[in-house]
Amino acid sequence: MTNRENFGSKLGAVLAAAGSAVGLGNIWRFPIETGRNGGAAFIIVYILCILLIGLPVMLSEFMIGRHTQANTARAYQKLAPNTQWKWVGRLGVFSAFFIMCYYCVVAGWTIEYAMLAITNQFAGKTANDFPKIFNEFAANPWMPIIWLIAFVVMTHFVIVKGVTKGIERWSKILMPLLFGLVVLLVVCAVTSPGAKEGIEFMLKPDFSKITGKTVLSAMGQAFYSLSLGMGCLCTYASYFDKKTSLGKTALQVASIDTMIALMAGFIIFPAASTAGYHLAPEDVGASLLFITLPNVFQQAFSSLPILGYIFSVMFYLLVILAALTSMISLHEVVTSYMSEEFKWTRKRAAITETIVCILLGCICSLSFGVLNDVRLFDMTIFDLFDWTSSNIFLPIGGMFISLFAGWYLDKQIFRDEITNYGLSSAPYFKALIFLLRYIVPLAIIAIIVNQLGIVSLL
Numbered sequence: 001m002t003n004r005e006n007f008g009s010k011l012g013a014v015l016a017a018a019g020s021a022v023g024l025g026n027i028w029r030f031p032i033e034t035g036r037n038g039g040a041a042f043i044i045v046y047i048l049c050i051l052l053i054g055l056p057v058m059l060s061e062f063m064i065g066r067h068t069q070a071n072t073a074r075a076y077q078k079l080a081p082n083t084q085w086k087w088v089g090r091l092g093v094f095s096a097f098f099i100m101c102y103y104c105v106v107a108g109w110t111i112e113y114a115m116l117a118i119t120n121q122f123a124g125k126t127a128n129d130f131p132k133i134f135n136e137f138a139a140n141p142w143m144p145i146i147w148l149i150a151f152v153v154m155t156h157f158v159i160v161k162g163v164t165k166g167i168e169r170w171s172k173i174l175m176p177l178l179f180g181l182v183v184l185l186v187v188c189a190v191t192s193p194g195a196k197e198g199i200e201f202m203l204k205p206d207f208s209k210i211t212g213k214t215v216l217s218a219m220g221q222a223f224y225s226l227s228l229g230m231g232c233l234c235t236y237a238s239y240f241d242k243k244t245s246l247g248k249t250a251l252q253v254a255s256i257d258t259m260i261a262l263m264a265g266f267i268i269f270p271a272a273s274t275a276g277y278h279l280a281p282e283d284v285g286a287s288l289l290f291i292t293l294p295n296v297f298q299q300a301f302s303s304l305p306i307l308g309y310i311f312s313v314m315f316y317l318l319v320i321l322a323a324l325t326s327m328i329s330l331h332e333v334v335t336s337y338m339s340e341e342f343k344w345t346r347k348r349a350a351i352t353e354t355i356v357c358i359l360l361g362c363i364c365s366l367s368f369g370v371l372n373d374v375r376l377f378d379m380t381i382f383d384l385f386d387w388t389s390s391n392i393f394l395p396i397g398g399m400f401i402s403l404f405a406g407w408y409l410d411k412q413i414f415r416d417e418i419t420n421y422g423l424s425s426a427p428y429f430k431a432l433i434f435l436l437r438y439i440v441p442l443a444i445i446a447i448i449v450n451q452l453g454i455v456s457l458l
């Protein structure tokens with residue numbers, strides 16, 4: 001544990017954390033939530049959630065990680081020895097592992113779709129063909145598993161290289177590529193002939209759609225999108241050097257994440273309106289990415305098929321990059337935990353994590369085919385991993401992080417970390433503590449109660 005690495009540069013630290021945040025959530029959930037919930041009105045609510053809930057929790061995770069320079073489970077033990085707070089860190093490691101097991105399945109699908117796009121398999125297909133292509137592929141026992149193994153192995157090789165030579169180096173390569181692709185796709189989409197309707201839809205606020213439920217979905221989305229609540233950012237912050245400004249870094253990561261989510265909207269809505277397709281509330285998640293969008297891209301550029309081809313290839317490469325950088329961060333949470341707690345080499349910890357993740361990933365993958373009948377709480381295995389981690393573990397983790405930082409921890413430690421021991425000022429400190437003590441926990445309780453359907457709140 002003595003030879004812990006640090007990120008070699010501030011840029012590397014920001015890009016790695018932003019890489020964790022920017023993921024499938026930005027592309028397959030944010031645009032459609034915006035579509036469902038009143039366009040720009042939802043965006044305003046979402047940005048408020050980022051500012052009032054996301055940023056305080058992110059700052060708390062950064063503070064805990066950087067102060068303790070340890071994996072997320074050890075971090076709580078260091079700050080609160082001989083207490084039960086260690087379970088917050090352990091829950092984080094567990095959640096990261098849980099998310100990884102289903103995230104790698106979808107990540108694997110993105111490789112298949114990038115391949116289909118590259119080999120021009122979408123050409124000439126109609127709206128009726130795409131559900132069949134996807135359902136047959138997902139139910140096939142072999143291909144999805146091969147791709148998920150490929151994806152986890154790619155992640156593995158980045159992780160074994162270490163923090164600077166692996167995570168930081170690859171974040172510095174993958175994130176600029178991701179930005180470049182997003183910008184090109186936005187330019188292509190907004191200049192397409194029928195883009196105006198889609199752009200107007202994103203920009204026109206419809207406040208009548210804002211209900212209590214909308215606010216809860218915006219909060220849940222902000223949480224998931226910023227990778228909060230499970231020690232991911234805490235683990236990355238344990239590699240920040242003492243000069244990194246936590247406030248600035250948090251603001252940069254949140255801004256990048258929100259910008260990419262908005263840009264995903266400016267890719268998807270203009271392309272859909274050009275194709276004459278009205279995105280429906282069911283066009284969410286896998287159905288949006290793998291059934292609706294390949295069709296939309298096909299139809300939107302039907303007069304210039306080469307553009308449709310380039311657009312589809314760039315889009316699925318973008319999704320691969322987004323998923324890869326998030327997977328890397330998930331892998332790191334568990335690898336750093338196992339190597340530091342069990343005193344294993346990084347390689348041994350990473351291999352163990354990779355193998356177990358592949359095994360559970362295969363089970364999640366098979367739940368679209370041969371294991372489809374296996375249901376727990378009325379959910380397939382895949383849905384169970386997805387639902388429990390996003391709706392239960394992350395919010396519970398986030399709530400305890402805010403209670404820990406707001407109530408338990410010595411304020412001086414928090415202030416010292418945020419001001420880099422007095423080198424900068426933090427005029428927002430009192431407001432931050434207020435949010436962490438009252439607003440964040442109450443908001444998260446509302447999310448959990450609503451998700452569990454204990455009380456139909458709204």
Ligand code: PFF
Nearest residue numbers: 021023024025026225227232
């Ligand atoms: N933030 C990622 C996304 O938007 O897809 C998902 C995620 C990654 C959640 C890492 C949590 C995490 F620790």
